[in-house]
Amino acid sequence: MKNNAMTIKKKIAGRYGEMIIIILVTFFFLSFSHDKAVAQIRAGTGKSNITSNTVDVNDSLYVKALVLENGELRMAIITMDVVAIGTIGNIPDDFLNDVRNEIEDKFDIKRQHVVVNASHNHHDGFLTGDNWLCDDIQEKTVLAVERAILNLEPVKIGAGTSSEEMFSMNRRIKLNNGKVFTIRHANPDMPDEEIVGLGEIDPEIGILRIDRLNDTPKAILYNYACHPYTGVPNKGVTAEYPGFASRLIEKQLGQGVMAFFLQGAAGDITEIFYKDVNHPRDSKPFGQMLGLNILERVKGITTSETNRLTVVNKVICLPLRSDIIERLNDLEIQKQMLLDSLRSTSLNLKTFLPLYLKYMISESYPSYHKYWYLDEEKKGTDGLKKLDESNRKDIAKYVDNIHLMEKLTHIQEDIYWLKLREELVNKIGGKSIPIEIMGIRIGDFILVTFPGEAFAAVGLRIKELSPYPFTFMAAYSNGYIHYAPDKEAYREGGYEVTNCILAPEWQEIYEREILEVIKQL
16 A cells, blocks of 8 residues: 555656646747747838829839837838928828828737838928829828738848938038028028038938848838938939938849938938039939948948837927017017118119129229229329229118118018917917827837927937937927927027927927937837
């Protein structure tokens, strides 16, 4: 009996041990398979042509979709060759909400996991007041996402940076009175003697390389900050420098790679020579510079499998400005002072131009040849001398009036935009505006969003504050709330400050909130 009891105990212990082993092995395989599912990021790419077929096209406009998933999360990054996602331009105000709803319904991508970025391309018809986009742009956007989902495959991820400063500049010109003038087609430039400096740019290019498992490139996502509005010589539809850069990258890398441009904090950054009147304006060389730079850097970016795919979406409130009436009153006072400074002159444009040229060509003997002046001097007469004195006074008054009228143009333009922003602030109501911000982590690549034209200083500040080296801002994302200057810019003034609805305190709030988002990534 004793031996039987011992035998039964041994059998029970053996079976118990076997169960423990089975449980441990099962747990190991479940954990391993779960880890593999999460670690194996899959990516898909798709695009649709969104150019109208009724306009002259230099190069087509596209909507592109990058879909990423890791077994736990699926998200979409959508880029568009348009000026903005609603508010201005030809993308309807309800586009973002409608397209997100449709993507969520059809593809099981949560709406808060969809980011839509505009390149801020001014040549989608925006500059001329036309619509150069197709009528079914929402359908084309959803189709791009569908195409991306259809080619989802396991990928490897790598991040890197480069720098490009040859074709961008800060368009806010510092003046000797402590104020700032913004270079724009709408305003004549300031006299050279009043200019003392320029603002800063952010030359950094943020690069995300996505490879297939066989190490061939599947997608290149790049972030850079610069307004695209130089255009092309034939004045046709163009995706501007981002389009030229992307096409060069795709052509050189081949193998079906798709390049995605994400506009950065470009609120005060412009392409050089965009007001050139001596040569046809052409953004293609700028795009080629950027594309070649990225191609060279991509060679040195290594990729690996990673389970890092995180999205954080948050709605915050930013304060609205309350100084518009005060600024309008100040501008009206300045306007009246300039009007009071205008003086009469006997010249008009027809008489001024040839006279001005004569006195520019020969400062000492503008009215006739030198020998007449010498002859008068010998005879003791001074008719030419007195004529020159009178003409110089009239020329000086005419030139002074021109400069005054240029300044009046600046002020009148500021008054126009301030009144528009006053209407918008009143329409919004209250003291703040809700905006959506996002943080996205793809491997070591960190992307944060802002729905407006943030200044370069803001983007640089976020990079400085972030604990991650590969942190980049995608401004112009998920909406459009006009310009967002840094705090210092409000004191300096300029077009962007005038065309703004936010109070200066917005920057501090945004920085605090976006850093909390980054911590959750």
